[in-house]
Amino acid sequence: MRDEERVWKVSQIDEEAGERLCRALGMPLLLARLLVARGISSPDGARRYLSPALADFLDPYLLADMERAVRRINRAISSGERVTVVGHEDTDGLTGTVVLLEILRKMGAEADYYLPSRVEEGHGLSRRAIARAKQRGSALIVTVDCGVTDSHPVAEAGRNGIDVIVLDHHEVIAPLPSAVAVVDPKRPDSAYPFRGLAGVGVAFKTAQALVAGADRGPRAEWEQVAPDLLELVLLGSIADRVPLCDENRVAAVLGLKAFEATERIGLQALKHGLKGEEDRDLRAMELVQGSISLIASARSEDGGNDGCELLLTHDSASAGTVVTKLRKESERWHAAARASFDRVLKMLDREIDEPIIILVNEEIPYYLLGHCASRLRKLYMRPAILIGKRGAGLAGEARGPKWFDLMECLATSDELLESWGGHKGAAGFSLSRDRLPAFSDRVRAYAAERIDPVDLQEILRIDIEVGEGELGPDLIKVLAALRPYGEGNPAPLLLARTVDVTSQGPRCVVKAGGDSISLIDERRRSSWTDLSGRPLQLDIVFTLGDSDELLLVDCRPTFLNE
Incomplete structure (x- = not known):
């Protein structure tokens, strides 16, 4: 534009409130005015925003089913049962998997992980993940950043003698799966004060609950463990674009401090690799964004993932090798992303008249649909849906601005879709080819009713x-x-x-x-x-x-x- x-x-801000905050805390008036512009006018609120502490995290046991989850995990640890963590192949799911895996191992659990390939297995608890957990002798699967819509896979795991705990943050669009526990701040019956946690955030809250124990008391151990986990919460939360306010703000500020002083071998290797690409000193947030980009390029193979291995390793040499590999993967990914988006742009007129963009291109790799849809949303400032091929059917990724609810939009086509889920601003789905015309018509009708031309202004x-x-x-x-x-x-x-x-x-x-x-x-x-x-x-x-x-x-x- x-x-x-x-x-x-x-x-339009309350200038007097800014002056009061300036006097109360002795801060620059400009900073006080900026805080007031963000809805922060009390000294205590300003303190929590600018200098949050571990004590500012909410009680994890306020999350529905957290007590059940902790009880089942503790039983697995005490009885020597193997636990498999099943994550999601993106930066949020990957960092969340590492957070949970590390805390389980610190507490003495026999634990491993499985990250399904998005291209080959899709999103969520896959059949291959269940089969691998059974093969390894796992009695418990804990999902991270997925699972809340996986009723059938959870039931299948149960038939194979494996209990499931779901740790997720996606919208609940169907009855909860029959898991031992379903921990999701977006549950309709949730009393948790903050809905905006990322998948890694839910994993972190579970770690907090496990360390705190049933008495929920402060533990010196938590103060030692938390910083190593918060640097991962920072990366996953920024990557997943969850709102960096309330509890996420606490995690992000503390996580950035931990990231800058990290002793994690994998993050040190990432920062070293990123600095080697530049002829100047990189700032902290440049290193954060660069690390997210490299971690995101890690692809899963047979349940393993180089990104997970990098964040888990204690060996500098192997970390350097993985970073070199990820840099090459990232270069290939960006080249493919540029080519794919150029292909998408050729399908469009420069001026778009419709309030929503719906495109079908089976030449776009499935793993790039979300990236291209996101760029379309940003370029044309309206919701964008890009549909491509996955297996014998079709799969789509949708991205929308803050004022458009993609989950509500997709809900109008529930009976046309084989599966769907996500968030208000980012969602995915699958459908058969014969239902594509009806789906497109219904989505366009929904958008036409709800989008005003004024909404499309930058x-x-x-x-x-x-x-x-x-x-x-x-x-x-x-x-x-x-x-x-x-x-x-x-x-x-x-x-x-x-x-x-x-x-x-x-x-x-x-x-x-x-x-x-x-x-x-x-x-x-x-x-x-x-x-x-x-x-x-x-x-x-x-x-x-x-x-x-x-x-x-x-x-x-x-x-x-x-």
């Missing part, structure tokens, strides 16, 4: 307008205090009005009053001068990038906003 089509919306939601003296040397430090950024806690957008451009180019310098800031202009906008060649005064929107440099997001001549 062209810059001039963007709509600027500046948050809106820049600006946190605050900065005033005189707020563009000083502490600006970057203040913005960095809101990290880590992510879904539900985006990088703040700031508006500065009537600034003078003193230097132009890929890196420009603007001046307001006695302060000046340097900005990276990735779009290389045209020269900001009037017809006589004199510099124009601008209104600019900017933010802080992962590299700790300010980024120019949008700009307009001041006279256009007067």
Whole structure:
């Protein structure tokens, strides 16, 4: 979308609340105003947001069925039963698998893992996973980031003499499976105060419950164990785009600190490999995003996964070998992703009239459907569904903006789909070819009824307008205090009005009053001068990038906003 089509919306904040918070905590007024813009106006709320502690985590036993899950796991440990953790082949499921596996082994369990291949086995508790668990002599399967819609596989495991505990965070769209326990904050009967946990977050809460024990008391052991797990919770939560607020904010802030000081051999190898690709020092969030990208490239084979092995290893040499392999896999993945998305774009007109995009292309690899759908959503600012081939049938991935509920949309086609599930903003499904026309018609009708053309405008939601003296040397430090950024806690957008451009180019310098800031202009906008060649005064929107440099997001001549 062209810059001039963007709509600027500046948050209206309680300036007096910002001043009170500034005085109460002795913080910069700019930081206090940014917190108020995010709904945080009390000193205690600001403390929890900026400097959370382990004590800020909720009681894990508030999650439905957590007590049953802990009791069954403890029984397996005490009786020497083998436990198999079955995860999901993405960064969230992979990190969640490692979190649970490590805590089980620390507590003395005989435990292994199985990560089904998305391409060959699909999402969830697969028949191969059950067969492998039975072959290994497992008496208990614990699913991570999957299982809440797996009623038939759970029943099959039971027929094979294997109990199942489900740890999941996806929406519940059918009766719960007949598992020993189903721990999911999105259960309709859940009293848990926060629904937004990632799969790795649910695994972490289970680890917290296991260490705390039935008396739920504080344990010094938990304070020692938690940081090693929180660095994984950070990676999985950001990768799965769960909202980084409430309990996820606690995990993300503490996880980022743990990540920066990590002693985990696999993460050290990842960071070393990423730094070796650059001719400059990488910042913490650049390393986080780079690590997520490399871990995401790990593919499962026969239940094993290089990403899991990397995070579990204690051997530096093997870690380096795996990172080298993952870098090559990542390069291949990105090349295939670019080619696939180019193929998708050729199917579209540049201007899209329909409120939802539905495309079918059986040449797109199944594992890239979600990536391409996500890019379509971002490019055209509307829901996108991409359908491809999986086995003898079809499978689709859907991605949508915050204001569109994909789960509600897919529910209207429940009887047409063989399987479906996911979240409000990201979902997947499978269907037979003969039902594709009816499915497409129903989804288009649903979207036409609920999407207004106004919804399709690109809106820049600006946190605050900065005033005189707020563009000083502490600006970057203040913005960095809101990290880590992510879904539900985006990088703040700031508006500065009537600034003078003193230097132009890929890196420009603007001046307001006695302060000046340097900005990276990735779009290389045209020269900001009037017809006589004199510099124009601008209104600019900017933010802080992962590299700790300010980024120019949008700009307009001041006279256009007067």
